[in-house]
Amino acid sequence: KNEVEQSPQNLTAQEGEFITINCSYSVGISALHWLQQHPGGGIVSLFMLSSGKKKHGRLIATINIQEKHSSLHITASHPRDSAVYICAVHPNTGNQFYFGTGTSLTVIP
Amino acid sequence: ETGVTQTPRHLVMGMTNKKSLKCEQHLGHNAMYWYKQSAKKPLELMFVYSLEERVENNSVPSRFSPECPNSSHLFLHLHTLQPEDSALYLCASSQDYSGRELFFGEGSRLTVL
Numbered sequence: 001k002n003e004v005e006q007s008p009q010n011l012t013a014q015e016g017e018f019i020t021i022n023c024s025y026s027v028g029i030s031a032l033h034w035l036q037q038h039p040g041g042g043i044v045s046l047f048m049l050s051s052g053k054k055k056h057g058r059l060i061a062t063i064n065i066q067e068k069h070s071s072l073h074i075t076a077s078h079p080r081d082s083a084v085y086i087c088a089v090h091p092n093t094g095n096q097f098y099f100g101t102g103t104s105l106t107v108i109p
Numbered sequence: 110e111t112g113v114t115q116t117p118r119h120l121v122m123g124m125t126n127k128k129s130l131k132c133e134q135h136l137g138h139n140a141m142y143w144y145k146q147s148a149k150k151p152l153e154l155m156f157v158y159s160l161e162e163r164v165e166n167n168s169v170p171s172r173f174s175p176e177c178p179n180s181s182h183l184f185l186h187l188h189t190l191q192p193e194d195s196a197l198y199l200c201a202s203s204q205d206y207s208g209r210e211l212f213f214g215e216g217s218r219l220t221v222l
Contacts, residue, residue, distance in 0.1 A: 002151055009149075031209040041118075041197050041216035044111060048210055086152075090209045096165070097211065099151040 003027050006087050006100035013107050019074040021103045023087030026068065034061050034072045035086040037102070043086070046072070077107045112136040115200050115214035122190065123222050130185040130217045132200030140206045141183040143175060146197040146216070158183060159206035190221045 004025045013019050023032070034046045047054050047061040049070065054061050058077075063070040074081055087100040113134045122128050134141065143155040157165035158177040172194070174186040183200055200214040 004151070033210070035213075041199070041218060042111070043199065043213035043216075045210065045212070088152075088211075095157075095207050096154055097152075101149060101151050 002100070003091075003098040004087055004089055004100040006085075006103050008103060009101065010104045011106070013077050013105070015078060015107055015109050017077050017107075019077050019081075019105065019107075021072045021085050021087075021105070023070045023072070023100055024068060025070075025087075025089050025098070027089065027098065028092040029065075029068075029089040030092050031090045032063055032070050033088040033090070033097075034070075035088060037084040037086060039083075046085075074105075079107045079109050082106050111212045111214065113200055113202055113212050113214040115198075115217050117217060118215060119218045119220075121220045121222065122187070124190060124192070126190075127186070127188040129187065130198055130200075130219075132183040132185075132214055134181055134183075134200075134202040134212070136202055136212060138202040138204050138208075138212070139180055140203045140208060141177060141180075142201040142203075142211070143183065143185050144199040144201060146199055152199065155185075157206065164206060187219070190219075192221050195219055195221045 007022050032049045035043050037043045049063045058075045060073040084102040086102045116131045140159045144152045155169045156175040161177050176184040197216045199216045201211040
């Protein structure tokens with residue numbers, strides 16, 4: 001079983017819709033990351049969270065440490081948001097990151 | 110632009126070829142990583158170098174051979190690969206081995222025929 005589970009695996013939305021991607025993890029963590037991977041392959045970091053909530057433009061990330069759960073929200077989605085979104089955690093013990101399998105998002109004009 | 114550059118971006122090789130993937134980071138980081146990304150699977154850590162010393166080798170077959178000549182450069186030498194080794198190979202760096210943030214390159218898409 002993977003230490004990080006994401007849902008849904010695939011998501012198709014109409015432009016303008018509000019989108020939520022969920023991440024649950026099973027280990028104690030020092031940080032959680034939301035990553036974005038475009039079809040070209042490169043991965044960029046959107047957020048690093050250890051508590052609460054962060055906002056950057058139309059993207060909002062929240063984390064509940066007690067419930068070991070995080071969500072990534074996209075407001076007013078746009079076709080350029082189409083990408084794979086990956087949740088990753090840095091555990092309290094050890095140095096290896098654990099990654100989810102990613103959520104593939106397609107936003108249709 | 111993440112400060113981590115990988116070449117080549119695409120590579121097609123036969124099972125008997127020898128090739129290398131290159132990674133360079135311009136961030137002054139002390140730790141560098143190779144990850145393998147296959148379809149529908151989480152990223153798999155292959156190797157970690159910290160201050161040019163290999164600190165992790167996640168049971169990777171010997172047909173993959175890493176090299177870290179200095180803290181800015183990382184290579185993955187490939188020889189006698191199998192078709193199931195076809196994947197996206199991602200290089201990453203972090204400030205140090207316990208760093209909580211990774212910076213990724215664009216990846217090298219490898220196809221083994």
